[in-house]
Amino acid sequence: MSGRFPAALLLALPLLGAQQPPVSIEPRPVHPWVAACEDWDDWDKAGPPFKIYGNTWYVGTCGISAILITADDGHVLIDSGTEAGADIVLANIRSLGFDPGDVKLLLNSHEHFDHVGGMAKLQEATGAQIVSSAIGAETMLSGKDHPDDPQFGMHPPMRPVRSALPFYEGEGQWLLHKYRMWPIPTPGHTPGAMSWTWRACDESECRTVVYADSLSAVSSDSYRFIDHAEYLSKFFTSLKRVADARCDLVLTPHPSGSQMRGKLMAGDLSAPGANSCEGYMRSQRGSLFVRLLREDPEWMQKNLPQGVQ
Numbered sequence: 001m002s003g004r005f006p007a008a009l010l011l012a013l014p015l016l017g018a019q020q021p022p023v024s025i026e027p028r029p030v031h032p033w034v035a036a037c038e039d040w041d042d043w044d045k046a047g048p049p050f051k052i053y054g055n056t057w058y059v060g061t062c063g064i065s066a067i068l069i070t071a072d073d074g075h076v077l078i079d080s081g082t083e084a085g086a087d088i089v090l091a092n093i094r095s096l097g098f099d100p101g102d103v104k105l106l107l108n109s110h111e112h113f114d115h116v117g118g119m120a121k122l123q124e125a126t127g128a129q130i131v132s133s134a135i136g137a138e139t140m141l142s143g144k145d146h147p148d149d150p151q152f153g154m155h156p157p158m159r160p161v162r163s164a165l166p167f168y169e170g171e172g173q174w175l176l177h178k179y180r181m182w183p184i185p186t187p188g189h190t191p192g193a194m195s196w197t198w199r200a201c202d203e204s205e206c207r208t209v210v211y212a213d214s215l216s217a218v219s220s221d222s223y224r225f226i227d228h229a230e231y232l233s234k235f236f237t238s239l240k241r242v243a244d245a246r247c248d249l250v251l252t253p254h255p256s257g258s259q260m261r262g263k264l265m266a267g268d269l270s271a272p273g274a275n276s277c278e279g280y281m282r283s284q285r286g287s288l289f290v291r292l293l294r295e296d297p298e299w300m301q302k303n304l305p306q307g308v309q
């Protein structure tokens with residue numbers, strides 16, 4: 001022992017014994033959506049709509065996302081929820097003060113009934129055109145599962161939509177251009193899965209939002225991803241596309257897929273650095289690895305190095 005005081009203690013000495021004013025910490029007000037909704041909540045449970053950033057609004061239920069992007073020349077709505085959930089989506093749009101009749105373009109994530117089961121209802125209520133992937137459009141027009149879907153046969157039929165255009169040609173492409181929405185095809189969870197990106201702006205600043213589709217490897221009991229090499233290769237490409245996307249803010253069709261509730265509790269959903277498409281991709285890729293390992297560990301050993309880029 002040198003007998004000397006450590007420097008930090010010397011600095012603190014003048015404060016010892018001094019009367020410190022009480023520190024009052026204002027509790028952060030609970031976000032209304034956090035108060036109303038749980039993580040992985042019910043698909044058809046109503047939750048309050050709220051502004052995500054700029055012209056981008058959350059209008060979904062507690063368990064299933066629906067995103068409204070507003071503009072003077074018409075609004076864009078991504079995903080409907082289930083058929084029952086679509087009523088909540090319409091009510092949420094109205095309660096924000098917007099008219100569903102001003103929605104001109106309907107987009108979707110993937111062609112499962114929990115995300116597009118209410119599309120026919122939304123199309124009737126808004127008169128908007130639907131733009132999707134070819135398989136997404138085909139599924140919504142028929143109301144039936146696509147045979148290439150790993151979950152084929154597991155879902156109830158949906159009410160068919162009146163019309164739906166593919167995103168990559170003709171009027172579909174023109175509409176995306178007009179409403180400044182950029183498609184990111186991300187097949188894997190379903191063959192027609194789509195992610196979307198756009199710029200959300202307030203008066204002073206714009207942020208790039210990515211609505212990254214589900215990338216979970218879920219299937220019927222008889223399906224093995226390793227038996228579908230081409231499909232699996234597209235799945236890995238989709239993961240890379242999401243990770244590579246310019247991404248200030250990531251949203252997902254199941255809000256808890258990108259920890260929306262936790263981020264709202266922590267403060268600003270749109271804060272730079274609070275969101276990461278790469279983080280989302282890594283968690284989904286980890287689940288895919290676990291799934292493939294379960295299907296066949298030997299296959300994993302032989303093939304994975306080519307699959308992971």
Ligand SMILES: [Zn+2]
Pocket residue numbers: 110112189214
């Ligand atoms: Zn799904």
